[in-house]
Amino acid sequence: MALSRDIDYLPYLYTCNKCRSCIHPESQPSETICPAFLYRGFITFSGCGKLYTAQGLIEGKISVNGEEMGDVIYTCMNCHACVLSCPSSLPIKEAIRDLKETFYESGRRTEEMKKILKNFEKSGNPWGKKIKSKFKEDGDAHIFPGCSYLYLYPSTLEKFIDELKRKGLSPGIIMDGCCGAPFLEIGAKKEFEERVSKLIERFKNKSVYFMDPHCFWAVKTYCDENGIDLELKSAIELLKDFSPKEGEFVYHDSCKLGRFLGQYELPREVLKERGLKVYEMELNRKNAVCCGGNWGSNEELKKFLRKRMRDEIRKINKDIVVACPLCRFNLEKEKIRVFDIYEI
Amino acid sequence: MISKRIKLTKEKKERIKRALQNIVGEKNVLSTPESVYSYSGTGMVYPKYMPDFVVLPPSVEEIQKIVKLAVQYKLPITPSASATQEAGIYPFFGGIVLDLMKMDRIMEIDVERGYAVLEPGVRIGDFAMRLREKGTRCTVGSFPPSISVIGNYLQVAVNSHRSSGILHDILGIEVVLPDGEIMRTGSMAFSHSIKNMTWHSYTNSFPDITSLFINSHGTLGIVTKGAVRIYNLNYPIMPLAGFDSYRKSVEFMKRLTRANLCQHVCVWHWCLYTIIDHLERYGHGAPSEVLVYDPWSPPDDRPYNVVVPSMSGEREDIAAHERAFERIAKECGGFVCTDYIKEKFPGAYKFFYDHYALHIPTNTFMGAYGEGFPMMGITFTDPVRVSDLEEWGLRFLRKSPLKVGLAYYSHSVDQTRCVFLRMTPFIVAESSKKERERAMRVRKRYMEIAMKKYGGVPIRPPFETNFGETLEMTGKYGEVLLKIKKAIDPLNIMNPGYSLMIFGKKLLMK
Numbered sequence: 001m002a003l004s005r006d007i008d009y010l011p012y013l014y015t016c017n018k019c020r021s022c023i024h025p026e027s028q029p030s031e032t033i034c035p036a037f038l039y040r041g042f043i044t045f046s047g048c049g050k051l052y053t054a055q056g057l058i059e060g061k062i063s064v065n066g067e068e069m070g071d072v073i074y075t076c077m078n079c080h081a082c083v084l085s086c087p088s089s090l091p092i093k094e095a096i097r098d099l100k101e102t103f104y105e106s107g108r109r110t111e112e113m114k115k116i117l118k119n120f121e122k123s124g125n126p127w128g129k130k131i132k133s134k135f136k137e138d139g140d141a142h143i144f145p146g147c148s149y150l151y152l153y154p155s156t157l158e159k160f161i162d163e164l165k166r167k168g169l170s171p172g173i174i175m176d177g178c179c180g181a182p183f184l185e186i187g188a189k190k191e192f193e194e195r196v197s198k199l200i201e202r203f204k205n206k207s208v209y210f211m212d213p214h215c216f217w218a219v220k221t222y223c224d225e226n227g228i229d230l231e232l233k234s235a236i237e238l239l240k241d242f243s244p245k246e247g248e249f250v251y252h253d254s255c256k257l258g259r260f261l262g263q264y265e266l267p268r269e270v271l272k273e274r275g276l277k278v279y280e281m282e283l284n285r286k287n288a289v290c291c292g293g294n295w296g297s298n299e300e301l302k303k304f305l306r307k308r309m310r311d312e313i314r315k316i317n318k319d320i321v322v323a324c325p326l327c328r329f330n331l332e333k334e335k336i337r338v339f340d341i342y343e344i
Numbered sequence: 345m346i347s348k349r350i351k352l353t354k355e356k357k358e359r360i361k362r363a364l365q366n367i368v369g370e371k372n373v374l375s376t377p378e379s380v381y382s383y384s385g386t387g388m389v390y391p392k393y394m395p396d397f398v399v400l401p402p403s404v405e406e407i408q409k410i411v412k413l414a415v416q417y418k419l420p421i422t423p424s425a426s427a428t429q430e431a432g433i434y435p436f437f438g439g440i441v442l443d444l445m446k447m448d449r450i451m452e453i454d455v456e457r458g459y460a461v462l463e464p465g466v467r468i469g470d471f472a473m474r475l476r477e478k479g480t481r482c483t484v485g486s487f488p489p490s491i492s493v494i495g496n497y498l499q500v501a502v503n504s505h506r507s508s509g510i511l512h513d514i515l516g517i518e519v520v521l522p523d524g525e526i527m528r529t530g531s532m533a534f535s536h537s538i539k540n541m542t543w544h545s546y547t548n549s550f551p552d553i554t555s556l557f558i559n560s561h562g563t564l565g566i567v568t569k570g571a572v573r574i575y576n577l578n579y580p581i582m583p584l585a586g587f588d589s590y591r592k593s594v595e596f597m598k599r600l601t602r603a604n605l606c607q608h609v610c611v612w613h614w615c616l617y618t619i620i621d622h623l624e625r626y627g628h629g630a631p632s633e634v635l636v637y638d639p640w641s642p643p644d645d646r647p648y649n650v651v652v653p654s655m656s657g658e659r660e661d662i663a664a665h666e667r668a669f670e671r672i673a674k675e676c677g678g679f680v681c682t683d684y685i686k687e688k689f690p691g692a693y694k695f696f697y698d699h700y701a702l703h704i705p706t707n708t709f710m711g712a713y714g715e716g717f718p719m720m721g722i723t724f725t726d727p728v729r730v731s732d733l734e735e736w737g738l739r740f741l742r743k744s745p746l747k748v749g750l751a752y753y754s755h756s757v758d759q760t761r762c763v764f765l766r767m768t769p770f771i772v773a774e775s776s777k778k779e780r781e782r783a784m785r786v787r788k789r790y791m792e793i794a795m796k797k798y799g800g801v802p803i804r805p806p807f808e809t810n811f812g813e814t815l816e817m818t819g820k821y822g823e824v825l826l827k828i829k830k831a832i833d834p835l836n837i838m839n840p841g842y843s844l845m846i847f848g849k850k851l852l853m854k
């Protein structure tokens with residue numbers, strides 16, 4: 001069967017050599033960076049496994065209706081570790097997205113997908129919640145908090161706004177609930193494009209600051225693919241010159257902020273400038289292992305990853321600071337103290 | 345005797361799946377087509393062969409149980425470590441693929457005795473780093489850091505940066521045989537009766553069984569442990585010499601190795617070191633100058649061949665060795681070009697230094713692999729005729745209808761009693777499937793002539809094409825090997841499809 005984007009990468013599907021660099025990085029060969037491989041141990045679930053799965057579907061050797069196809073495709077955090085580690089720069093990113101879209105278009109749904117879609121149906125957002133606070137939309141700094149901060153962590157958003165005001169800024173909060181990132185993650189291409197295209201109409205002629213790196217990634221993906229030139233930034237930039245604080249934290253790299261958007265140093269610099277002592281996870285930056293916070297991925301995998309992260313944090317014996325609400329939400333389930341970079 | 349692809353009824357498949365899950369746990373068995381497809385072969389152009397099950401055994405005890413189960417149900421077993429491009433990893437007849445990469449313990453690093461004992465899942469990059477911490481090293485090749493040490497050492501000519509005179513780095517192995525019993529080789533054969541035996545000796549005064557498992561690709565049993573040689577990390581130097589012909593390079597290799605001046609030495613054709621330079625700098629792709637299809641005429645700024653030795657020892661010795669290297673290079677018609685290559689081709693120099701001086705594997709080559717692989721002609725060649733093979737080989741491949749960039753590398757084996765020559769054409773990534781298939785046919789022809797005219801012994805058996813023809817060329821040797829296979833594995837449980845490929849249809853005759 002044809003996959004929607006296979007024309008772009010079909011020849012490259014036959015060049016994977018199973019070198020396993022997508023699983024164990026060249027710079028730290030003793031470590032495993034692929035979360036799905038860590039969980040299952042079979043190459044099927046790794047980056048190269050995704051290429052093979054795409055190849056098998058295109059050649060008709062396997063079917064999208066296969067009993068475990070959902071598991072094979074969504075036992076993946078879409079964390080991008082494989083993409084950055086592949087020495088041949090093979091199109092793993094495209095294959096993952098293509099597989100998801102093919103699965104979604106076939107009408108099949110995993111349990112995680114069903115939950116997200118039900119929440120959207122119920123409340124227009126992936127959390128299935130209602131907004132508890134109202135924020136001012138007009139202002140000089142246009143901030144897109146995304147649904148996670150609006151629905152889940154409004155008090156963090158309020159504190160962030162207060163700090164910005166103290167700095168003399170006039171923040172305007174873009175209240176649109178969801179950018180469509182969860183749709184992009186589960187392969188609902190049409191739904192994603194409908195939502196994000198409406199949203200970016202509101203972004204024109206503005207510098208937009210994203211609090212949630214997932215939203216930043218989703219909007220940027222759409223803009224890049226459609227040749228739309230907008231000024232999109234991480235709201236972490238606004239944290240510069242915030243009031244000094246005391247404390248010691250271990251910083252966890254968000255996959256979307258780090259590997260997708262390349263912002264490894266900005267959050268660290270901001271934390272250090274504020275006087276905080278920052279410790280590192282054993283695997284960090286490009287080689288950081290996903291904590292399990294993402295839309296639409298296999299729930300068991302997410303659980304496995306957050307427990308793994310909990311154990312590592314306990315070993316380091318420091319509080320953890322994150323720059324992504326999904327990392328925060330995920331890790332909070334493990335009853336460890338998680339700090340949000342916007343709320344320290 | 346398994347002689348073709350097996351067919352399992354739904355009920356039988358379910359029964360076997362449950363039995364496998366009872367042995368290794370539910371999560372460690374895959375059985376649906378979509379979950380096992382990644383184990384159906386390599387990413388290359390070769391056809392795929394679906395296994396029925398993929399199993400992750402955690403230890404040798406589980407492997408024994410799985411083998412006994414396979415015998416009970418007459419199921420093929422294909423063991424696989426990192427499973428890169430070798431034909432031996434294809435589950436031609438279905439059955440069980442045993443993915444051994446979960447067994448990744450370094451059991452011991454014995455610096456005093458000069459060996460380490462590893463499970464098959466230990467990765468070369470990890471292993472090399474652990475050895476460095478102890479002032480030691482292992483042999484590395486141009487393969488990437490994330491693949492199996494044992495899986496590679498069990499094949500000839502993959503860990504090419506070996507020490508002079510040492511052909512294999514395996515001292516001894518532990519194998520689960522097709523009857524489910526365990527055998528150990530070398531000095532550890534005596535561990536059967538002596539408790540504190542070690543792996544120190546590759547021989548045990550009887551005919552050598554370890555070598556039987558080199559290149560066997562799981563057709564005789566499942567290697568579950570291996571003791572491998574480790575070496576002191578001595579003070580290294582890496583002078584480079586340039587030559588305007590391969591013939592001169594081979595003569596230089598011969599003189600260096602026979603004077604014991606280096607542990608290893610390799611000749612790099614200009615196209616290939618140009619590509620390496622590019623890969624080290626940019627990650628993937630190839631520079632335009634190597635795609636001009638003229639392998640004989642390097643641009644003016646680079647030598648036709650660069651010869652790279654691995655030289656290490658005590659500082660005083662090494663200084664003298666370097667002077668000898670320079671003198672012999674001149675006498676052979678070459679020149680020392682270390683500083684020039686370092687400045688002009690820093691990427692290539694880094695690759696050489698990582699591999700030949702530091703002995704650290706890198707994934708540099710992965711960016712250039714891909715579709716060129718089916719074309720690689722790899723031979724162990726007669727040192728007297730190898731230069732003729734290089735001249736003829738380039739002409740032959742240049743005349744072929746393939747649009748490829750031609751390149752090769754070549755190294756001394758066994759003090760240049762034998763020369764490894766690997767023609768490595770690069771097909772552009774956009775090439776069609778048809779062109780790739782044509783490439784495979786060209787390779788077949790290349791190998792036939794290389795063997796008949798130049799004494800080039802094929803290192804890898806041809807893929808899927810000749811079912812025992814190569815072994816038949818060996819006469820009585822092949823007959824003996826066949827008898828051994830039949831005696832050890834009468835049901836042809838062990839990698840039966842590949843067994844058929846190398847042993848041929850005679851395997852199936854009573």
